[in-house]
Amino acid sequence: MVTEKEIELIGKTLVDSSQPLKSRFRALFTLRNLGGAAAIEWISGAFGDDSALLKHELAYCLGQMQDERAVPVLLRVLQDTSQEAMVRHEAGEALGAIGNPKVLDVLRLYSSDPVIEVAETCQLAVKRLEWLQTQKAEPSTSPYSSVDPAPPALEEDVGKLRAALLDESRPLFERYRAMFALRNLGGEPAVLALADGLKSSGALFRHEIAYVLGQMQHEASVPQLMAALGNAAENSMVRHECAEALGSIAKASCLATLQAYAHDKERVVRESCEVALDMYDYENGVDFQYADGLSKMQAEG
Structure with missing residues (x-):
C-alpha cells in the first residue's frame, strides 16, 4: 500500500x-x-x-x-x-x-x-x-495499453489502411482510425505504411504518426524519424515526438542523433532528446521499470 x-x-x-x-x-x-x-x-x-x-x-x-x-x-x-x-x-x-x-x-x-x-x-x-x-x-484494449484518440478501423488489409491513412480528402477521424489499425496489426509493412504518414500535411497528424511509431518500437521507422527530427523547418511538436519515438525504439542507430539534437535551438526538442536518452538507457539497461519513482524513493529510505 x-x-x-x-x-x-x-x-x-x-x-x-x-x-x-x-x-x-x-x-x-x-x-x-x-x-x-x-x-x-x-x-x-x-x-x-x-x-x-x-x-x-x-x-x-x-x-x-x-x-x-x-x-x-x-x-x-x-x-x-x-x-x-x-x-x-x-x-x-x-x-x-x-x-x-x-x-x-x-x-x-x-x-x-x-x-x-x-x-x-x-x-x-x-x-x-x-x-x-x-x-x-x-474500444477493445489496445495492445499497447493506451487510450487512443480514435478507435482502430476494422479493416485488416495493410494496403487499404495505408490508402486511407494517406488520403487527405478523408475526415481526420477516419485517417486516425486507419493509423491505429495499422499500429495494432504490427509488422514491418504496417510500420513502413505509417512512416509514409510523416510526409503528410498537418503537424498534428505527423505528431501522432511519430507517437505511434514510438509505441511500435520497430527499427524500420528509424530513418524517417531521424529525418523528421533533423528537419529544422518541421514543426517542433512533430520533432519532439520523433525524438521520443527514437528513444523508445532505443536501437544503437538512434543514439548519435539523439545526442546531437540534445543541443537543438528549440527547447522542446532539446528536452525531448534529454528524456529520449533516458528512455534509451532504460530500454538498454537493467532497470525493472521506467516509472521507478516509488522504488527509488523506497531504496533511498
Whole structure:
C-alpha cells in the first residue's frame, strides 16, 4: 500500500524545477501508474512550469488515467490561451480520452480555435466521444495499453489502411482510425505504411504518426524519424515526438542523433532528446521499470 507521504515525496520531485527533467518524467509516470486523487493533485499542480514538454506530458498522463477528477484542470488548460499549443492540444485530447460527454460543448467550442492543432484535436475528441455514445463502451484494449484518440478501423488489409491513412480528402477521424489499425496489426509493412504518414500535411497528424511509431518500437521507422527530427523547418511538436519515438525504439542507430539534437535551438526538442536518452538507457539497461519513482524513493529510505 502506497502511503500519502510516499506520494507526496514523488510529487515534490515532479514539481521541483531544480531536478533533472528525466527524474521529473519518471516521477510523473510513477504518479500516473499509482493513480488516485493525490496523484492527480500533484500532476495538476505542475501546469505552472515553464517547460512545454513537461506540461504536454502532464496532460497526456491525466488523460491516460481516465479519472474524471482531472477534468476541471484539463478544461482550464485547454481554455488558457497563454499555454503553448502543444499543451492545449494535449489537454483537449486528454478530455476525449477520459470520455465524459459533459465536456462535449467545450470541445465543440474549441473545435474552431484559431490554433489549428488545438482545433483539430478538439474535433477528434468530439468524434471519439460521439463514437463512445453510439457504442456504449470503450474500444477493445489496445495492445499497447493506451487510450487512443480514435478507435482502430476494422479493416485488416495493410494496403487499404495505408490508402486511407494517406488520403487527405478523408475526415481526420477516419485517417486516425486507419493509423491505429495499422499500429495494432504490427509488422514491418504496417510500420513502413505509417512512416509514409510523416510526409503528410498537418503537424498534428505527423505528431501522432511519430507517437505511434514510438509505441511500435520497430527499427524500420528509424530513418524517417531521424529525418523528421533533423528537419529544422518541421514543426517542433512533430520533432519532439520523433525524438521520443527514437528513444523508445532505443536501437544503437538512434543514439548519435539523439545526442546531437540534445543541443537543438528549440527547447522542446532539446528536452525531448534529454528524456529520449533516458528512455534509451532504460530500454538498454537493467532497470525493472521506467516509472521507478516509488522504488527509488523506497531504496533511498
